[in-house]
Amino acid sequence: MAEKPVYTLAIPIQDFDAxxxxxxxxxxxxxxFRSEAADFLRQxxxxxxxxxxxxxxxxxxxxxxxxxxxxxxxxxxxTSMLKSGNYIxxxxxLKLLLSMRPDDITIMHNxxxxxxxxxxxxxxxxxxxRVLDLVxxxxxxxxxxxxxxxxxxxxxxxxxxxxxAVRLDQSNPYxxxxxxxxxxxxxxxxxxxxHLRSAxxxxxxxxxxxxxxxxxxxxxxxxxxxxxxxxxxxxxxxxTQVGQMARDGRSRIAAVTFKSATPDRIRMDAxxxxxxxxxxxxxxxxxxxxxxxFEIAMLGTRGLDVNDSTQKYTIRSLPGNFSGLHMVCIxxxxxxxxxxxxxxxxxxxxxxxxxxxMHNLRSK
Numbered sequence: 001m002a003e004k005p006v007y008t009l010a011i012p013i014q015d016f017d018a019x020x021x022x023x024x025x026x027x028x029x030x031x032x033f034r035s036e037a038a039d040f041l042r043q044x045x046x047x048x049x050x051x052x053x054x055x056x057x058x059x060x061x062x063x064x065x066x067x068x069x070x071x072x073x074x075x076x077x078x079t080s081m082l083k084s085g086n087y088i089x090x091x092x093x094l095k096l097l098l099s100m101r102p103d104d105i106t107i108m109h110n111x112x113x114x115x116x117x118x119x120x121x122x123x124x125x126x127x128x129x130r131v132l133d134l135v136x137x138x139x140x141x142x143x144x145x146x147x148x149x150x151x152x153x154x155x156x157x158x159x160x161x162x163x164x165a166v167r168l169d170q171s172n173p174y175x176x177x178x179x180x181x182x183x184x185x186x187x188x189x190x191x192x193x194x195h196l197r198s199a200x201x202x203x204x205x206x207x208x209x210x211x212x213x214x215x216x217x218x219x220x221x222x223x224x225x226x227x228x229x230x231x232x233x234x235x236x237x238x239x240t241q242v243g244q245m246a247r248d249g250r251s252r253i254a255a256v257t258f259k260s261a262t263p264d265r266i267r268m269d270a271x272x273x274x275x276x277x278x279x280x281x282x283x284x285x286x287x288x289x290x291x292x293x294f295e296i297a298m299l300g301t302r303g304l305d306v307n308d309s310t311q312k313y314t315i316r317s318l319p320g321n322f323s324g325l326h327m328v329c330i331x332x333x334x335x336x337x338x339x340x341x342x343x344x345x346x347x348x349x350x351x352x353x354x355x356x357x358m359h360n361l362r363s364k
Contacts, residue, residue: 004066004067005066005067005100006064006065006066007064007065007066007067007096007099007100008062008063008064008065008099009062009063009065009092009095009096009099010057010060010061010062010063011041011060011061011062011063011092012059012060012061013028013056013059013060013061014028014059016028016037016061017088018033018037020040020088021033021036021037021040022036025037034056037054037061038054038055038056038061041054041061041063041092042054044089044092044093045063045065045092045093045096047077047078047081047089047093048065048067048068048074048077048078048093048096048097049067049068049074050065050066050067050068051065051066051068052064052065052066053065063092063096065096067100074093074097075094075097075104075106075107075110078090078093078094078097078110079110081093082110082113082114087114087117087118090114091111091114091115091118094107094110094111094114095111098111103134105131105134105135105138105141108127108128108130108131109127109128109131109138109140109141109144111127112124112125112126112127112128112131112141112144112145112148113128113144115127116128116144116147116148116151119151121148121151121152124144124148125145125148125149128141128144128145128148129145132145137168139165139168139169139172139175140172140174142161142162142164142165142168142175143161143162143165143172143174143175143178145161146158146159146161146162146165146175146178146179146182147178149161150178150181150182150185155182155185155186156186158178158182159179159182159183159186162175162178162179162182163179165179166179166195170198171202172202173198173199173200173202173203173206173209174199174203176195176196176198176199176202176209177195177196177199177203177206177208177209177212179195180192180193180194180195180196180199180212180213180216181196181212183195184212184215184216184219189216189219189220190220192212192216193213193216193217193220196209196212196213196215196216197213199212199213200213200229200232205236206236207232207233207234207236207237207240207242207243207246208233208237208242210229210230210232210233210236210246211229211230211233211237211242211245211246211249213226213229214226214227214229214230214233214246214249215249217229218249218252218253223253223256223257226249226253227249227250227253230246230247230249230250230253231246231250231303233245233246234246234247234250234302234303238302244301247300247301247302247303248345250303251300251303251345251346252345254304254305254306254307254324254346255306255345255346255347257306257307258306258307258325258346266350266351266354267351269325270325270329270348270351271351271354271355271358272355273325273326273329273330274329274332274333274348274351274352274355274356275355275358275359276329277329277330277332277333277334278333278355278356278359279359280330281333281334281337286337286338288317289334289337289338290334290338291317292315292317292318292330292334293330293331293334293335293337293338295315295316295317296315296327296328296330296331296334297331297344299313299315299327300327300328300331300344304324304327304328305324306323306324306325306328306346307324307325308323308324309323309325310323311323311326312324313326313327315327318330328344328346328348329348329351331344332344332346332348332352333352333355336352
């Protein structure tokens with residue numbers, strides 16, 4: 001009867017992430033480290049099934065794995081781990097599987113992407129380059145290479161990879177989106193718009209594509225189209241970082257539009273709103289002011305339209321309906337009382353100063 005094959009993976013001790021162990025076991029020179037690291041690796045590899053041995057050999061931890069007979073491909077299980085954010089175990093298992101299938105394109109591609117996400121760019125490039133050497137037309141690997149290069153600020157090199165990916169597959173939304181993003185970094189905002197628009201058209205459920213398009217349009221001073229793109233990004237990624245970045249973009253556009261309406265003049269409607277807030281806050285405690293201000297700030301994370309006079313906003317801590325500009329003015333005055341150093345991202349300094357002078361005269 002033939003012996004079952006044994007596959008090995010040697011991990012340099014210096015590359016093992018000891019932060020996943022208990023504090024008492026993070027010193028790599030201690031028996032506690034050896035014990036916990038070995039237990040962790042055994043449990044990790046057992047996810048693949050079969051027998052596993054872990055030993056220390058000089059400056060390396062050596063895993064010896066004898067796989068069990070499986071009906072399903074273990075790579076699928078490992079890629080699911082990566083999608084859930086379990087990068088440490090996922091990359092260890094992919095490297096072990098690669099020792100069994102050294103030319104497996106899927107393993108190398110997933111390993112390259114995961115290592116890039118972990119910031120281990122040298123390793124990521126090595127695996128992705130191997131994929132591209134074997135399959136030059138592998139679009140997803142070329143996109144992943146472009147992303148890894150972009151993350152290292154090697155934008156010219158990233159552009160070469162991503163442009164080639166788009167030439168290979170013009171309908172690939174991720175190639176289009178990442179090429180658009182790197183073009184923005186290279187200052188080529190006009191070219192970026194077309195690629196980011198294509199990305200959003202090919203994958204309309206991708207908030208990053210809409211956010212990138214909003215950025216490019218904003219830089220091209222197409223503010224209405226940019227605002228529309230940001231709105232779509234917010235709807236698709238409302239509670240994500242992308243959603244917040246899109247809300248920040250809308251705030252920038254609102255501030256610019258607000259000032260451009262009267263570029264060299266003070267907005268008297270904003271002055272009166274600010275003065276009204278000062279009078280309202282005169283009779284309130286610091287806690288009451290803070291409650292109102294923070295509630296408006298939370299409302300503002302979903303976007304306040306300062307260029308629409310409709311009184312369509314309400315908050316629990318104040319009776320009545322308010323326009324977007326009215327809300328922002330109350331928030332601005334509130335933060336001037338709570339923390340004058342805070343920048344809410346909307347410049348009402350001239351209007352506030354005028355309102356303050358009028359308020360002081362009226363109070364005398």
